Amino acid sequence: MTKTVATVNDVTFAREVLDAELPVLVEFTAAWCPPCKMIEPVLDELAHEEAGRMAIVKIDVDANPQTTAxxxxxxxxxxxxxxxxxPVRTVVGARSKRRLLDDLAGAL
Known part of the structure; x- marks a missing residue:
């Protein structure tokens, strides 16, 4: 089964992220954000490749102001x-899969 990047919101964030057994990488994103669109394929690949090691979810900042704040x-x-x-590691901006994995390595 192929893992995908799930979507969370202000209501489901605690259950899906804070209470998760695995580490969870959260992408804070927006529909109007070009770099967010650039990193989507990277996160889709990682969701599939790292299934069982970490989960990946995204949250729309415009629709979910509480979690964003x-x-x-x-x-x-x-x-x-x-x-x-x-939260054990924060990375701002789009990056390649290799660089993202390097940035997260010490925290996983």
Whole structure:
């Protein structure tokens, strides 16, 4: 089964991210954000390749202002890795799969 990038919102964020058993990479995104569109294929690949090691979800910042404010997200895309309900690594901006994995390596 192919894993995909799931969508979360202000209501489901705690259950899907904070209470998750695996680390969860959250993409804070917006429909109007060109770099967000650029990183989508990278996240789709990682969701498939890293299934069982980490989950990947996205949240629309415009539709979910509470979660966006809770984590002080100001730039898109912001990628935040959560482990045991705690943000352990934050990466801002689009990047290649290799660079993203390098940026997350110490936190996974």
């Amino acid at each position: 809770d984590y002080a997200v100001l730039s898109m895309p912001t990628l935040m890795l959560f482990r045991d309900g705690i």
